[in-house]
Amino acid sequence: MKQSNRATVLASRPRGIPVPGNFAVVDRPLVQPSPGQVLIQNLFISLDAGFRHWMDEGSSDHILPEMPIGEPVMGLTLGRVVASQHPGFAEGDLLMARLAWEEYSLTDATDFFVKVPDQYDCPLSYHMGILGDTGMSAYFGMTDIAKPRPGDTVLVSAAGGAVGSIAGQVAKIAGARTVGIVSGAAKCQQIIEQFGYDAAIDRTGDVARQLAQTCPDGVNVYFDNVSGPLLEQVLNNIAVGARIVLCGAVATYSATELLPGPSNLFNLVTNQARMEGFMTHLQHDRYPEARSQLLAWVADGRLRNMEYLLDGIENVGLAFCHLFEGRNLGKTVVRLAG
């Protein structure tokens, strides 16, 4: 029987963009469940830029508490129950949960726990990405809010990432022309080749010039994963009736002070446009519908699912840092076992 449990702890609070030195791997004793508890072996860890927020001091809010120094970093995991004294869970159950970056988690399962349905014939890691919160965000944000139509130009930021790569393809399937924003010329080429974007914008270059070139008739839909200065630049290029989907704000998660908001919101008025945010996990009852549709598109070859996969608990902190360097193409996930 295994005695130790390796975990990645928050060694220090990131100042700005996280670096690998903010994280450390520690060995802790593996504790067996008491009545009411369940022991889960984590098979995959999902890396999500949004969790950067709770690494800051004083970041507790109505969603999650601030992460303590020296404790395993909070995250989303996919794991299997290996021992249970909890009436709701049996050995062998596969669970998606908000747990921590550790090989095993001992928990009373009161927080965010979802049994993973076994009807899907796909790799288990898909439940962290295309069938998990990021795939669902792409699907709900695009189909409920953006509602792309043939003839629309749909612009997506973080277009090669977990949400963006799926969002762009969902818009393409709806008949729209798609333009993705990523960092670097090589990644621009990759998202055109891998995810079928019609054009790409390098956010490290002259964005205003590239926006004018790639979206000459204006942006009908902006699927915004990053916020910050890019949002302001896009608002200068929206078409009449534009829909701006506020999915996330990667550009602000590591900010050391409050960033100024867009100075040009009046463009929404003159273009009769609207901006709308959403929280995916609150729509859990609709996940089956979205999963079936996304998997059907994967099966018929219209949707490509990609993963940026690293192995081992020692690489979890590194994989998280890679999100902020834009190294990933597709969903970033670390495999611990399985």
Ligand SMILES: NC(=O)c1ccc[n+]([C@@H]2O[C@H](COP(=O)([O-])OP(=O)(O)OC[C@H]3O[C@@H](n4cnc5c(N)ncnc54)[C@H](OP(=O)(O)O)[C@@H]3O)[C@@H](O)[C@H]2O)c1
């Ligand atoms: N609303 C919801 O319920 C919900 C649910 C899940 C996720 N989200 C949000 O969706 C967004 C995307 O998440 P994801 O998991 O799919 O991440 P991701 O796109 O896989 O990775 C983050 C990407 O952001 C880009 N990036 C990093 N720093 C940036 C900066 N300063 N400015 C602009 N772009 C930057 C990088 O791509 P490039 O360097 O190539 O640009 C990087 O690859 C996040 O904001 C996340 O919080 C929202």
